[in-house]
């Protein structure tokens with residue numbers, strides 16, 4: 001697919017051509033333009049003018065940036081991100097960036113400049129603690145789960161939203177990278193030599209493989225709500241928590257969104273809390289590790305209380321009785337533990353790893369990677385008999401403490 005890709009030189013002219021953007025930033029007095037895309041897929045530019053106004057331009061390339069033109073991918077993913085961000089803003093307007101523009105010809109989004117925020121993964125890697133973020137994310141997942149699902153929407157509208165959000169190419173990436181490749185290497189996996197035994201143990205764990213198969217089926221068939229689809233700590237921006245008025249959490253990068261299982265977003269968060277804890281243990285910072293593990297409960301509790309709060313507003317209370325609420329929440333806990341397992345394992349053995357682990361010195365990375373893989377297998381296999389966040393985070397802490405530092 002051919003369309004002009006943005007460069008620093010083209011940006012002032014681009015801003016001038018778009019009234020939605022030239023009303024927000026003075027394109028004739030640009031002070032700084034920086035390409036900051038550190039994800040796996042897109043170009044991202046932060047543009048600021050001399051008066052301090054800023055915008056972000058994000059352009060989807062027709063291929064996976066991490067790999068290059070040899071892995072083509074639909075740039076229409078920008079439309080999914082734009083439309084999902086707007087759909088989610090209806091329920092959690094404070095937790096997503098403002099969207100100013102979508103250019104359908106060049107797959108460019110114009111959006112809020114969040115350069116006073118940090119990417120949460122980077123902040124966690126530095127040992128920073130942003131209080132309240134895990135709770136915000138619980139509220140985000142619950143509000144979206146209620147508001148975009150059949151519980152909160154009239155059936156015909158929900159079906160139309162679902163149809164519009166069918167996102168096969170991006171879902172295929174998740175199906176392959178998260179659920180298949182860690183157990184059947186097609187040449188994209190990699191681990192330290194010292195972790196080869198651990199990767200083989202994972203790939204040969206038949207109980208784990210059964211759970212992963214069931215989870216993949218759930219991912220591909222359970223069209224519950226318009227989920228984010230890639231809710232790791234790199235998809236969250238955070239701002240200083242030293243004062244209540246400064247506190248801010250923004251969920252970004254919803255290009256993998258589709259109608260899928262609610263537990264997938266919760267599981268992504270839980271997986272990344274374990275990964276952050278593994279890093280902290282590897283660096284000898286047990287206090288930070290325990291703090292990272294305490295986020296499990298914070299996200300779940302706010303998720304559960306927010307969802308319960310919305311429940312009386314459901315569209316069809318005579319069918320969706322309180323018994324349905326209890327069973328649904330119970331199942332989402334089991335699902336979240338399973339999806340967390342899948343997400344942890346893929347980040348250790350598959351393509352697209354995390355800086356939490358990859359920036360550790362090899363001498364401690366080995367134990368951290370092994371610890372995360374063992375937690376993943378524990379979560380997947382034991383999730384049916386106990387999925388309470390305190391139980392899971394307790395087990396994760398014990399396994400990590402023994403493996404990472406052992």
Ligand code: SR1
Pocket residue numbers: 039040041064066173174177230351352
């Ligand atoms: C080829 S894209 C690799 C990964 O980057 C995104 O963040 C998703 O997690 C995807 O699986």
Ligand code: MG
Pocket residue numbers: 039040230235253
């Ligand atoms: Mg992303």
